[in-house]
Amino acid sequence: MNPTRFRLAVCYATIAACVPYLTLKIAWLAGSTVGWNDLEAAKDSTLYVGNAITMGMDAIAVVVALAFTYPWGRRIPAWIVAAPIWIATGLLAPIVLGVPFGVLLQFLSGQAQQSGQGGEGLQGWVYAVVYTGxxxxxxxxxxxxxFYARDRWGRLFRLRTADLPNGPGLAIQRFLTLGAIAPAAVYASVHLYWAFGGESETVTQHTVDAVWGLLSLAGVAGLLALVRRAKRPGPVWIPLTAAWTGAGATFAWSFYMGLVTLAKPAAFDTHTSAAEAMTMVCGVFAGLIMAVAGTLFLRETMGGRARATGQIASPMASSTP
Known part of the structure:
Protein backbone atom coordinates (compact mmCIF):
# COMPACT_ATOMS: atom_id res chain seq x y z
CA MET A 1 0.00 0.00 0.00
CA ASN A 2 1.34 3.42 -0.94
CA PRO A 3 1.76 5.86 1.94
CA THR A 4 -0.85 8.56 2.34
CA ARG A 5 -0.09 12.18 1.62
CA PHE A 6 -0.08 12.96 5.34
CA ARG A 7 2.51 10.28 6.06
CA LEU A 8 4.64 11.53 3.18
CA ALA A 9 4.36 15.06 4.53
CA VAL A 10 5.43 13.90 8.01
CA CYS A 11 8.36 11.95 6.54
CA TYR A 12 9.77 14.78 4.48
CA ALA A 13 9.10 17.41 7.14
CA THR A 14 11.15 15.25 9.51
CA ILE A 15 13.95 14.97 6.97
CA ALA A 16 13.85 18.74 6.42
CA ALA A 17 14.16 19.25 10.19
CA CYS A 18 17.40 17.21 10.11
CA VAL A 19 19.01 19.40 7.43
CA PRO A 20 20.18 22.36 9.60
CA TYR A 21 21.86 20.08 12.13
CA LEU A 22 23.49 17.96 9.42
CA THR A 23 24.66 21.11 7.66
CA LEU A 24 26.30 22.44 10.83
CA LYS A 25 28.02 19.13 11.51
CA ILE A 26 29.34 18.85 7.94
CA ALA A 27 30.63 22.42 8.12
CA TRP A 28 32.40 21.79 11.43
CA LEU A 29 33.93 18.54 10.20
CA ALA A 30 35.19 20.44 7.15
CA GLY A 31 36.99 22.88 9.45
CA SER A 32 34.48 25.74 9.58
CA THR A 33 34.07 27.68 12.83
CA VAL A 34 30.62 29.05 11.98
CA GLY A 35 28.53 29.48 15.14
CA TRP A 36 31.53 29.38 17.49
CA ASN A 37 32.69 32.15 19.83
CA ASP A 38 35.80 30.24 20.92
CA LEU A 39 37.67 29.52 17.70
CA GLU A 40 40.40 27.51 19.41
CA ALA A 41 37.86 25.30 21.15
CA ALA A 42 36.19 24.66 17.80
CA LYS A 43 39.38 22.99 16.58
CA ASP A 44 39.65 20.52 19.45
CA SER A 45 40.33 17.08 17.96
CA THR A 46 37.93 15.31 20.32
CA LEU A 47 35.07 17.36 18.90
CA TYR A 48 35.69 15.90 15.44
CA VAL A 49 34.88 12.43 16.75
CA GLY A 50 31.79 13.69 18.57
CA ASN A 51 30.61 15.63 15.53
CA ALA A 52 31.08 12.61 13.27
CA ILE A 53 29.07 10.39 15.65
CA THR A 54 26.22 12.85 16.11
CA MET A 55 26.09 13.57 12.38
CA GLY A 56 25.81 9.83 11.78
CA MET A 57 22.98 9.59 14.29
CA ASP A 58 21.05 12.34 12.52
CA ALA A 59 21.66 10.66 9.16
CA ILE A 60 20.22 7.44 10.60
CA ALA A 61 17.12 9.43 11.59
CA VAL A 62 16.61 10.25 7.91
CA VAL A 63 16.78 6.57 6.94
CA VAL A 64 14.44 5.61 9.79
CA ALA A 65 11.88 8.23 8.72
CA LEU A 66 11.90 6.76 5.21
CA ALA A 67 11.60 3.20 6.55
CA PHE A 68 8.56 4.19 8.62
CA THR A 69 6.86 5.65 5.55
CA TYR A 70 7.49 3.31 2.63
CA PRO A 71 6.43 -0.37 2.30
CA TRP A 72 10.03 -1.65 2.15
CA GLY A 73 10.43 -0.62 5.78
CA ARG A 74 8.07 -3.38 6.91
CA ARG A 75 10.43 -6.00 5.47
CA ILE A 76 13.30 -4.91 7.72
CA PRO A 77 13.91 -7.21 10.74
CA ALA A 78 12.04 -5.81 13.72
CA TRP A 79 15.08 -5.33 15.97
CA ILE A 80 16.88 -3.23 13.34
CA VAL A 81 13.92 -0.85 13.35
CA ALA A 82 13.19 -0.96 17.07
CA ALA A 83 16.72 -0.26 18.37
CA PRO A 84 17.32 3.12 16.67
CA ILE A 85 13.80 4.43 17.28
CA TRP A 86 14.02 3.44 20.95
CA ILE A 87 17.25 5.44 21.28
CA ALA A 88 15.78 8.29 19.23
CA THR A 89 12.65 8.35 21.39
CA GLY A 90 14.82 8.48 24.50
CA LEU A 91 16.96 11.33 23.21
CA LEU A 92 14.21 13.41 21.62
CA ALA A 93 11.24 12.96 23.97
CA PRO A 94 12.75 15.06 26.81
CA ILE A 95 13.55 17.81 24.29
CA VAL A 96 10.05 17.74 22.78
CA LEU A 97 8.41 17.71 26.21
CA GLY A 98 10.80 19.96 28.09
CA VAL A 99 12.52 22.52 25.89
CA PRO A 100 9.54 24.44 24.38
CA PHE A 101 7.77 24.60 27.74
CA GLY A 102 11.01 25.51 29.50
CA VAL A 103 11.82 28.28 27.04
CA LEU A 104 8.30 29.68 27.50
CA LEU A 105 8.65 29.61 31.30
CA GLN A 106 12.09 31.20 31.04
CA PHE A 107 10.69 33.99 28.86
CA LEU A 108 7.75 34.58 31.20
CA SER A 109 10.03 34.60 34.22
CA GLY A 110 12.08 37.43 32.73
CA GLN A 111 15.28 35.44 33.18
CA ALA A 112 18.05 36.52 30.80
CA GLN A 113 18.53 34.03 27.99
CA GLN A 114 21.65 32.04 28.73
CA SER A 115 21.42 29.36 26.09
CA GLY A 116 24.35 30.90 24.25
CA GLN A 117 26.42 31.25 27.44
CA GLY A 118 26.62 27.64 28.50
CA GLY A 119 30.41 27.49 28.65
CA GLU A 120 30.61 25.67 25.35
CA GLY A 121 31.81 28.56 23.21
CA LEU A 122 28.78 28.45 20.90
CA GLN A 123 26.70 31.39 19.75
CA GLY A 124 23.09 31.62 20.87
CA TRP A 125 21.56 31.10 17.43
CA VAL A 126 23.17 27.63 17.24
CA TYR A 127 21.12 26.47 20.22
CA ALA A 128 17.94 27.90 18.71
CA VAL A 129 18.52 26.15 15.38
CA VAL A 130 19.60 22.83 16.90
CA TYR A 131 16.88 22.49 19.51
CA THR A 132 14.13 23.68 17.18
CA GLY A 133 15.29 21.03 14.74
CA PHE A 147 1.74 4.84 11.82
CA TYR A 148 4.42 2.21 11.22
CA ALA A 149 3.70 0.34 14.45
CA ARG A 150 -0.03 0.29 13.77
CA ASP A 151 0.65 -1.18 10.33
CA ARG A 152 3.11 -3.81 11.49
CA TRP A 153 1.94 -4.63 15.02
CA GLY A 154 -1.64 -3.43 14.93
CA ARG A 155 -2.96 -6.20 17.16
CA LEU A 156 -0.80 -4.91 20.00
CA PHE A 157 -2.79 -1.67 19.92
CA ARG A 158 -6.04 -3.60 20.38
CA LEU A 159 -4.85 -5.67 23.32
CA ARG A 160 -6.00 -4.94 26.86
CA THR A 161 -4.11 -5.89 30.00
CA ALA A 162 -6.81 -8.48 30.78
CA ASP A 163 -5.90 -10.26 27.52
CA LEU A 164 -2.22 -10.69 28.40
CA PRO A 165 -0.95 -14.25 28.80
CA ASN A 166 0.56 -15.37 32.11
CA GLY A 167 3.44 -17.15 30.46
CA PRO A 168 6.55 -18.73 31.97
CA GLY A 169 8.54 -15.52 31.46
CA LEU A 170 6.29 -13.38 33.63
CA ALA A 171 8.29 -14.11 36.79
CA ILE A 172 11.57 -12.87 35.31
CA GLN A 173 9.79 -9.81 33.88
CA ARG A 174 8.53 -8.95 37.35
CA PHE A 175 11.95 -9.60 38.88
CA LEU A 176 13.66 -7.27 36.38
CA THR A 177 11.02 -4.59 36.82
CA LEU A 178 11.49 -4.63 40.58
CA GLY A 179 15.25 -4.51 40.02
CA ALA A 180 14.88 -1.33 37.98
CA ILE A 181 13.01 0.54 40.72
CA ALA A 182 16.00 1.42 42.91
CA PRO A 183 18.33 2.86 40.23
CA ALA A 184 15.40 4.59 38.52
CA ALA A 185 14.35 6.14 41.84
CA VAL A 186 17.88 7.45 42.44
CA TYR A 187 18.08 8.84 38.91
CA ALA A 188 14.65 10.48 39.18
CA SER A 189 15.27 11.88 42.66
CA VAL A 190 18.50 13.60 41.67
CA HIS A 191 17.01 15.11 38.52
CA LEU A 192 13.92 16.30 40.38
CA TYR A 193 16.19 17.86 43.02
CA TRP A 194 18.08 19.67 40.27
CA ALA A 195 14.77 20.67 38.68
CA PHE A 196 13.79 22.53 41.81
CA GLY A 197 17.02 24.48 42.10
CA GLY A 198 19.73 22.03 43.11
CA GLU A 199 22.11 22.45 40.18
CA SER A 200 20.51 23.81 37.01
CA GLU A 201 21.25 27.38 35.95
CA THR A 202 18.26 28.21 33.72
CA VAL A 203 14.51 27.66 33.84
CA THR A 204 14.76 25.65 30.65
CA GLN A 205 17.29 23.29 32.21
CA HIS A 206 15.16 23.02 35.35
CA THR A 207 12.25 21.96 33.15
CA VAL A 208 14.25 19.39 31.22
CA ASP A 209 15.60 17.94 34.49
CA ALA A 210 12.03 17.58 35.72
CA VAL A 211 11.05 15.80 32.50
CA TRP A 212 14.01 13.41 32.83
CA GLY A 213 13.02 12.53 36.37
CA LEU A 214 9.33 12.10 35.60
CA LEU A 215 10.00 10.00 32.49
CA SER A 216 12.15 7.60 34.50
CA LEU A 217 9.35 7.15 37.04
CA ALA A 218 6.82 6.78 34.21
CA GLY A 219 8.96 4.02 32.68
CA VAL A 220 8.91 1.97 35.87
CA ALA A 221 5.21 2.65 36.44
CA GLY A 222 4.39 1.53 32.91
CA LEU A 223 6.31 -1.72 33.32
CA LEU A 224 4.68 -2.40 36.68
CA ALA A 225 1.25 -1.96 35.11
CA LEU A 226 2.17 -4.45 32.39
CA VAL A 227 3.75 -7.18 34.51
CA ARG A 228 1.40 -6.92 37.48
CA ARG A 229 -1.75 -6.88 35.34
CA ALA A 230 -3.66 -3.83 36.57
CA LYS A 231 -6.90 -4.58 38.42
CA ARG A 232 -8.69 -2.14 36.16
CA PRO A 233 -7.59 -3.41 32.77
CA GLY A 234 -7.05 -0.90 30.02
CA PRO A 235 -5.30 -0.71 26.65
CA VAL A 236 -1.82 -2.20 26.67
CA TRP A 237 -0.39 0.57 24.50
CA ILE A 238 -0.71 3.21 27.24
CA PRO A 239 1.62 1.64 29.87
CA LEU A 240 3.75 0.24 27.04
CA THR A 241 4.30 3.76 25.68
CA ALA A 242 5.26 4.99 29.15
CA ALA A 243 7.68 2.10 29.62
CA TRP A 244 9.20 2.52 26.13
CA THR A 245 9.71 6.28 26.46
CA GLY A 246 10.83 6.25 30.09
CA ALA A 247 13.36 3.47 29.59
CA GLY A 248 14.71 5.08 26.42
CA ALA A 249 15.11 8.53 27.96
CA THR A 250 16.72 7.19 31.13
CA PHE A 251 19.24 5.06 29.24
CA ALA A 252 20.00 7.20 26.20
CA TRP A 253 20.71 10.47 28.00
CA SER A 254 22.69 8.79 30.78
CA PHE A 255 24.82 6.91 28.26
CA TYR A 256 25.32 9.99 26.10
CA MET A 257 26.33 12.19 29.04
CA GLY A 258 28.67 9.45 30.22
CA LEU A 259 30.40 9.46 26.83
CA VAL A 260 30.69 13.26 26.90
CA THR A 261 32.20 13.10 30.38
CA LEU A 262 34.73 10.46 29.37
CA ALA A 263 35.69 12.33 26.20
CA LYS A 264 36.30 15.59 28.12
CA PRO A 265 36.82 17.85 25.10
CA ALA A 266 38.43 21.15 25.96
CA ALA A 267 35.45 23.07 24.59
CA PHE A 268 33.16 21.73 27.29
CA ASP A 269 33.07 22.21 31.03
CA THR A 270 33.00 18.53 31.98
CA HIS A 271 33.78 18.76 35.67
CA THR A 272 31.60 15.97 37.00
CA SER A 273 30.55 15.66 40.62
CA ALA A 274 30.06 12.35 42.41
CA ALA A 275 26.29 12.93 42.32
CA GLU A 276 26.35 13.44 38.56
CA ALA A 277 28.44 10.32 38.00
CA MET A 278 26.17 8.25 40.25
CA THR A 279 23.11 9.57 38.43
CA MET A 280 24.51 8.62 35.03
CA VAL A 281 25.41 5.11 36.19
CA CYS A 282 21.98 4.61 37.77
CA GLY A 283 20.33 5.87 34.60
CA VAL A 284 22.25 3.47 32.36
CA PHE A 285 21.44 0.48 34.56
CA ALA A 286 17.80 1.44 35.10
CA GLY A 287 17.23 2.03 31.39
CA LEU A 288 18.89 -1.23 30.38
CA ILE A 289 17.00 -3.29 32.95
CA MET A 290 13.70 -1.75 31.88
CA ALA A 291 14.59 -2.39 28.23
CA VAL A 292 15.31 -6.07 28.87
CA ALA A 293 12.08 -6.49 30.85
CA GLY A 294 10.12 -4.74 28.11
CA THR A 295 11.71 -6.84 25.37
CA LEU A 296 10.84 -10.07 27.20
CA PHE A 297 7.30 -8.79 27.70
CA LEU A 298 6.87 -8.04 23.99
CA ARG A 299 8.35 -11.34 22.83
CA GLU A 300 6.12 -13.36 25.12
CA THR A 301 3.01 -11.27 24.51
CA MET A 302 3.28 -11.16 20.74
CA GLY A 303 4.32 -14.80 20.55
CA GLY A 304 1.96 -16.18 23.18
CA ARG A 305 -1.74 -16.85 23.41
CA ALA A 306 -3.83 -14.02 24.81
CA ARG A 307 -6.68 -15.18 26.98
CA ALA A 308 -9.38 -13.09 25.35
CA THR A 309 -8.20 -12.72 21.77
CA GLY A 310 -6.75 -16.12 20.96
CA GLN A 311 -3.52 -16.77 19.13
CA ILE A 312 -1.53 -13.69 18.19
CA ALA A 313 1.04 -14.11 15.47
CA SER A 314 4.46 -12.71 16.38
CA PRO A 315 5.77 -10.11 13.95
CA MET A 316 8.55 -9.44 16.47
CA ALA A 317 9.74 -13.02 16.22
CA SER A 318 10.49 -12.99 12.52
CA SER A 319 12.18 -10.74 10.04
CA THR A 320 9.01 -10.23 8.00
CA PRO A 321 5.61 -8.77 8.93
Missing part, protein backbone atom coordinates in the same frame (compact mmCIF):
# COMPACT_ATOMS: atom_id res chain seq x y z
CA UNK A 134 15.41 18.37 17.46
CA UNK A 135 11.88 19.22 18.55
CA UNK A 136 10.54 18.95 15.01
CA UNK A 137 12.50 15.73 14.42
CA UNK A 138 11.07 14.23 17.58
CA UNK A 139 7.49 15.09 16.66
CA UNK A 140 7.97 13.81 13.12
CA UNK A 141 9.74 10.56 13.97
CA UNK A 142 7.31 9.66 16.74
CA UNK A 143 4.32 10.38 14.50
CA UNK A 144 5.80 8.28 11.69
CA UNK A 145 6.57 5.47 14.15
CA UNK A 146 2.97 5.37 15.39
Missing amino acids: FTLQGLGLLTAFV
Whole structure:
Protein backbone atom coordinates (compact mmCIF):
# COMPACT_ATOMS: atom_id res chain seq x y z
CA MET A 1 0.00 0.00 0.00
CA ASN A 2 1.34 3.42 -0.94
CA PRO A 3 1.76 5.86 1.94
CA THR A 4 -0.85 8.56 2.34
CA ARG A 5 -0.09 12.18 1.62
CA PHE A 6 -0.08 12.96 5.34
CA ARG A 7 2.51 10.28 6.06
CA LEU A 8 4.64 11.53 3.18
CA ALA A 9 4.36 15.06 4.53
CA VAL A 10 5.43 13.90 8.01
CA CYS A 11 8.36 11.95 6.54
CA TYR A 12 9.77 14.78 4.48
CA ALA A 13 9.10 17.41 7.14
CA THR A 14 11.15 15.25 9.51
CA ILE A 15 13.95 14.97 6.97
CA ALA A 16 13.85 18.74 6.42
CA ALA A 17 14.16 19.25 10.19
CA CYS A 18 17.40 17.21 10.11
CA VAL A 19 19.01 19.40 7.43
CA PRO A 20 20.18 22.36 9.60
CA TYR A 21 21.86 20.08 12.13
CA LEU A 22 23.49 17.96 9.42
CA THR A 23 24.66 21.11 7.66
CA LEU A 24 26.30 22.44 10.83
CA LYS A 25 28.02 19.13 11.51
CA ILE A 26 29.34 18.85 7.94
CA ALA A 27 30.63 22.42 8.12
CA TRP A 28 32.40 21.79 11.43
CA LEU A 29 33.93 18.54 10.20
CA ALA A 30 35.19 20.44 7.15
CA GLY A 31 36.99 22.88 9.45
CA SER A 32 34.48 25.74 9.58
CA THR A 33 34.07 27.68 12.83
CA VAL A 34 30.62 29.05 11.98
CA GLY A 35 28.53 29.48 15.14
CA TRP A 36 31.53 29.38 17.49
CA ASN A 37 32.69 32.15 19.83
CA ASP A 38 35.80 30.24 20.92
CA LEU A 39 37.67 29.52 17.70
CA GLU A 40 40.40 27.51 19.41
CA ALA A 41 37.86 25.30 21.15
CA ALA A 42 36.19 24.66 17.80
CA LYS A 43 39.38 22.99 16.58
CA ASP A 44 39.65 20.52 19.45
CA SER A 45 40.33 17.08 17.96
CA THR A 46 37.93 15.31 20.32
CA LEU A 47 35.07 17.36 18.90
CA TYR A 48 35.69 15.90 15.44
CA VAL A 49 34.88 12.43 16.75
CA GLY A 50 31.79 13.69 18.57
CA ASN A 51 30.61 15.63 15.53
CA ALA A 52 31.08 12.61 13.27
CA ILE A 53 29.07 10.39 15.65
CA THR A 54 26.22 12.85 16.11
CA MET A 55 26.09 13.57 12.38
CA GLY A 56 25.81 9.83 11.78
CA MET A 57 22.98 9.59 14.29
CA ASP A 58 21.05 12.34 12.52
CA ALA A 59 21.66 10.66 9.16
CA ILE A 60 20.22 7.44 10.60
CA ALA A 61 17.12 9.43 11.59
CA VAL A 62 16.61 10.25 7.91
CA VAL A 63 16.78 6.57 6.94
CA VAL A 64 14.44 5.61 9.79
CA ALA A 65 11.88 8.23 8.72
CA LEU A 66 11.90 6.76 5.21
CA ALA A 67 11.60 3.20 6.55
CA PHE A 68 8.56 4.19 8.62
CA THR A 69 6.86 5.65 5.55
CA TYR A 70 7.49 3.31 2.63
CA PRO A 71 6.43 -0.37 2.30
CA TRP A 72 10.03 -1.65 2.15
CA GLY A 73 10.43 -0.62 5.78
CA ARG A 74 8.07 -3.38 6.91
CA ARG A 75 10.43 -6.00 5.47
CA ILE A 76 13.30 -4.91 7.72
CA PRO A 77 13.91 -7.21 10.74
CA ALA A 78 12.04 -5.81 13.72
CA TRP A 79 15.08 -5.33 15.97
CA ILE A 80 16.88 -3.23 13.34
CA VAL A 81 13.92 -0.85 13.35
CA ALA A 82 13.19 -0.96 17.07
CA ALA A 83 16.72 -0.26 18.37
CA PRO A 84 17.32 3.12 16.67
CA ILE A 85 13.80 4.43 17.28
CA TRP A 86 14.02 3.44 20.95
CA ILE A 87 17.25 5.44 21.28
CA ALA A 88 15.78 8.29 19.23
CA THR A 89 12.65 8.35 21.39
CA GLY A 90 14.82 8.48 24.50
CA LEU A 91 16.96 11.33 23.21
CA LEU A 92 14.21 13.41 21.62
CA ALA A 93 11.24 12.96 23.97
CA PRO A 94 12.75 15.06 26.81
CA ILE A 95 13.55 17.81 24.29
CA VAL A 96 10.05 17.74 22.78
CA LEU A 97 8.41 17.71 26.21
CA GLY A 98 10.80 19.96 28.09
CA VAL A 99 12.52 22.52 25.89
CA PRO A 100 9.54 24.44 24.38
CA PHE A 101 7.77 24.60 27.74
CA GLY A 102 11.01 25.51 29.50
CA VAL A 103 11.82 28.28 27.04
CA LEU A 104 8.30 29.68 27.50
CA LEU A 105 8.65 29.61 31.30
CA GLN A 106 12.09 31.20 31.04
CA PHE A 107 10.69 33.99 28.86
CA LEU A 108 7.75 34.58 31.20
CA SER A 109 10.03 34.60 34.22
CA GLY A 110 12.08 37.43 32.73
CA GLN A 111 15.28 35.44 33.18
CA ALA A 112 18.05 36.52 30.80
CA GLN A 113 18.53 34.03 27.99
CA GLN A 114 21.65 32.04 28.73
CA SER A 115 21.42 29.36 26.09
CA GLY A 116 24.35 30.90 24.25
CA GLN A 117 26.42 31.25 27.44
CA GLY A 118 26.62 27.64 28.50
CA GLY A 119 30.41 27.49 28.65
CA GLU A 120 30.61 25.67 25.35
CA GLY A 121 31.81 28.56 23.21
CA LEU A 122 28.78 28.45 20.90
CA GLN A 123 26.70 31.39 19.75
CA GLY A 124 23.09 31.62 20.87
CA TRP A 125 21.56 31.10 17.43
CA VAL A 126 23.17 27.63 17.24
CA TYR A 127 21.12 26.47 20.22
CA ALA A 128 17.94 27.90 18.71
CA VAL A 129 18.52 26.15 15.38
CA VAL A 130 19.60 22.83 16.90
CA TYR A 131 16.88 22.49 19.51
CA THR A 132 14.13 23.68 17.18
CA GLY A 133 15.29 21.03 14.74
CA PHE A 134 15.41 18.37 17.46
CA THR A 135 11.88 19.22 18.55
CA LEU A 136 10.54 18.95 15.01
CA GLN A 137 12.50 15.73 14.42
CA GLY A 138 11.07 14.23 17.58
CA LEU A 139 7.49 15.09 16.66
CA GLY A 140 7.97 13.81 13.12
CA LEU A 141 9.74 10.56 13.97
CA LEU A 142 7.31 9.66 16.74
CA THR A 143 4.32 10.38 14.50
CA ALA A 144 5.80 8.28 11.69
CA PHE A 145 6.57 5.47 14.15
CA VAL A 146 2.97 5.37 15.39
CA PHE A 147 1.74 4.84 11.82
CA TYR A 148 4.42 2.21 11.22
CA ALA A 149 3.70 0.34 14.45
CA ARG A 150 -0.03 0.29 13.77
CA ASP A 151 0.65 -1.18 10.33
CA ARG A 152 3.11 -3.81 11.49
CA TRP A 153 1.94 -4.63 15.02
CA GLY A 154 -1.64 -3.43 14.93
CA ARG A 155 -2.96 -6.20 17.16
CA LEU A 156 -0.80 -4.91 20.00
CA PHE A 157 -2.79 -1.67 19.92
CA ARG A 158 -6.04 -3.60 20.38
CA LEU A 159 -4.85 -5.67 23.32
CA ARG A 160 -6.00 -4.94 26.86
CA THR A 161 -4.11 -5.89 30.00
CA ALA A 162 -6.81 -8.48 30.78
CA ASP A 163 -5.90 -10.26 27.52
CA LEU A 164 -2.22 -10.69 28.40
CA PRO A 165 -0.95 -14.25 28.80
CA ASN A 166 0.56 -15.37 32.11
CA GLY A 167 3.44 -17.15 30.46
CA PRO A 168 6.55 -18.73 31.97
CA GLY A 169 8.54 -15.52 31.46
CA LEU A 170 6.29 -13.38 33.63
CA ALA A 171 8.29 -14.11 36.79
CA ILE A 172 11.57 -12.87 35.31
CA GLN A 173 9.79 -9.81 33.88
CA ARG A 174 8.53 -8.95 37.35
CA PHE A 175 11.95 -9.60 38.88
CA LEU A 176 13.66 -7.27 36.38
CA THR A 177 11.02 -4.59 36.82
CA LEU A 178 11.49 -4.63 40.58
CA GLY A 179 15.25 -4.51 40.02
CA ALA A 180 14.88 -1.33 37.98
CA ILE A 181 13.01 0.54 40.72
CA ALA A 182 16.00 1.42 42.91
CA PRO A 183 18.33 2.86 40.23
CA ALA A 184 15.40 4.59 38.52
CA ALA A 185 14.35 6.14 41.84
CA VAL A 186 17.88 7.45 42.44
CA TYR A 187 18.08 8.84 38.91
CA ALA A 188 14.65 10.48 39.18
CA SER A 189 15.27 11.88 42.66
CA VAL A 190 18.50 13.60 41.67
CA HIS A 191 17.01 15.11 38.52
CA LEU A 192 13.92 16.30 40.38
CA TYR A 193 16.19 17.86 43.02
CA TRP A 194 18.08 19.67 40.27
CA ALA A 195 14.77 20.67 38.68
CA PHE A 196 13.79 22.53 41.81
CA GLY A 197 17.02 24.48 42.10
CA GLY A 198 19.73 22.03 43.11
CA GLU A 199 22.11 22.45 40.18
CA SER A 200 20.51 23.81 37.01
CA GLU A 201 21.25 27.38 35.95
CA THR A 202 18.26 28.21 33.72
CA VAL A 203 14.51 27.66 33.84
CA THR A 204 14.76 25.65 30.65
CA GLN A 205 17.29 23.29 32.21
CA HIS A 206 15.16 23.02 35.35
CA THR A 207 12.25 21.96 33.15
CA VAL A 208 14.25 19.39 31.22
CA ASP A 209 15.60 17.94 34.49
CA ALA A 210 12.03 17.58 35.72
CA VAL A 211 11.05 15.80 32.50
CA TRP A 212 14.01 13.41 32.83
CA GLY A 213 13.02 12.53 36.37
CA LEU A 214 9.33 12.10 35.60
CA LEU A 215 10.00 10.00 32.49
CA SER A 216 12.15 7.60 34.50
CA LEU A 217 9.35 7.15 37.04
CA ALA A 218 6.82 6.78 34.21
CA GLY A 219 8.96 4.02 32.68
CA VAL A 220 8.91 1.97 35.87
CA ALA A 221 5.21 2.65 36.44
CA GLY A 222 4.39 1.53 32.91
CA LEU A 223 6.31 -1.72 33.32
CA LEU A 224 4.68 -2.40 36.68
CA ALA A 225 1.25 -1.96 35.11
CA LEU A 226 2.17 -4.45 32.39
CA VAL A 227 3.75 -7.18 34.51
CA ARG A 228 1.40 -6.92 37.48
CA ARG A 229 -1.75 -6.88 35.34
CA ALA A 230 -3.66 -3.83 36.57
CA LYS A 231 -6.90 -4.58 38.42
CA ARG A 232 -8.69 -2.14 36.16
CA PRO A 233 -7.59 -3.41 32.77
CA GLY A 234 -7.05 -0.90 30.02
CA PRO A 235 -5.30 -0.71 26.65
CA VAL A 236 -1.82 -2.20 26.67
CA TRP A 237 -0.39 0.57 24.50
CA ILE A 238 -0.71 3.21 27.24
CA PRO A 239 1.62 1.64 29.87
CA LEU A 240 3.75 0.24 27.04
CA THR A 241 4.30 3.76 25.68
CA ALA A 242 5.26 4.99 29.15
CA ALA A 243 7.68 2.10 29.62
CA TRP A 244 9.20 2.52 26.13
CA THR A 245 9.71 6.28 26.46
CA GLY A 246 10.83 6.25 30.09
CA ALA A 247 13.36 3.47 29.59
CA GLY A 248 14.71 5.08 26.42
CA ALA A 249 15.11 8.53 27.96
CA THR A 250 16.72 7.19 31.13
CA PHE A 251 19.24 5.06 29.24
CA ALA A 252 20.00 7.20 26.20
CA TRP A 253 20.71 10.47 28.00
CA SER A 254 22.69 8.79 30.78
CA PHE A 255 24.82 6.91 28.26
CA TYR A 256 25.32 9.99 26.10
CA MET A 257 26.33 12.19 29.04
CA GLY A 258 28.67 9.45 30.22
CA LEU A 259 30.40 9.46 26.83
CA VAL A 260 30.69 13.26 26.90
CA THR A 261 32.20 13.10 30.38
CA LEU A 262 34.73 10.46 29.37
CA ALA A 263 35.69 12.33 26.20
CA LYS A 264 36.30 15.59 28.12
CA PRO A 265 36.82 17.85 25.10
CA ALA A 266 38.43 21.15 25.96
CA ALA A 267 35.45 23.07 24.59
CA PHE A 268 33.16 21.73 27.29
CA ASP A 269 33.07 22.21 31.03
CA THR A 270 33.00 18.53 31.98
CA HIS A 271 33.78 18.76 35.67
CA THR A 272 31.60 15.97 37.00
CA SER A 273 30.55 15.66 40.62
CA ALA A 274 30.06 12.35 42.41
CA ALA A 275 26.29 12.93 42.32
CA GLU A 276 26.35 13.44 38.56
CA ALA A 277 28.44 10.32 38.00
CA MET A 278 26.17 8.25 40.25
CA THR A 279 23.11 9.57 38.43
CA MET A 280 24.51 8.62 35.03
CA VAL A 281 25.41 5.11 36.19
CA CYS A 282 21.98 4.61 37.77
CA GLY A 283 20.33 5.87 34.60
CA VAL A 284 22.25 3.47 32.36
CA PHE A 285 21.44 0.48 34.56
CA ALA A 286 17.80 1.44 35.10
CA GLY A 287 17.23 2.03 31.39
CA LEU A 288 18.89 -1.23 30.38
CA ILE A 289 17.00 -3.29 32.95
CA MET A 290 13.70 -1.75 31.88
CA ALA A 291 14.59 -2.39 28.23
CA VAL A 292 15.31 -6.07 28.87
CA ALA A 293 12.08 -6.49 30.85
CA GLY A 294 10.12 -4.74 28.11
CA THR A 295 11.71 -6.84 25.37
CA LEU A 296 10.84 -10.07 27.20
CA PHE A 297 7.30 -8.79 27.70
CA LEU A 298 6.87 -8.04 23.99
CA ARG A 299 8.35 -11.34 22.83
CA GLU A 300 6.12 -13.36 25.12
CA THR A 301 3.01 -11.27 24.51
CA MET A 302 3.28 -11.16 20.74
CA GLY A 303 4.32 -14.80 20.55
CA GLY A 304 1.96 -16.18 23.18
CA ARG A 305 -1.74 -16.85 23.41
CA ALA A 306 -3.83 -14.02 24.81
CA ARG A 307 -6.68 -15.18 26.98
CA ALA A 308 -9.38 -13.09 25.35
CA THR A 309 -8.20 -12.72 21.77
CA GLY A 310 -6.75 -16.12 20.96
CA GLN A 311 -3.52 -16.77 19.13
CA ILE A 312 -1.53 -13.69 18.19
CA ALA A 313 1.04 -14.11 15.47
CA SER A 314 4.46 -12.71 16.38
CA PRO A 315 5.77 -10.11 13.95
CA MET A 316 8.55 -9.44 16.47
CA ALA A 317 9.74 -13.02 16.22
CA SER A 318 10.49 -12.99 12.52
CA SER A 319 12.18 -10.74 10.04
CA THR A 320 9.01 -10.23 8.00
CA PRO A 321 5.61 -8.77 8.93
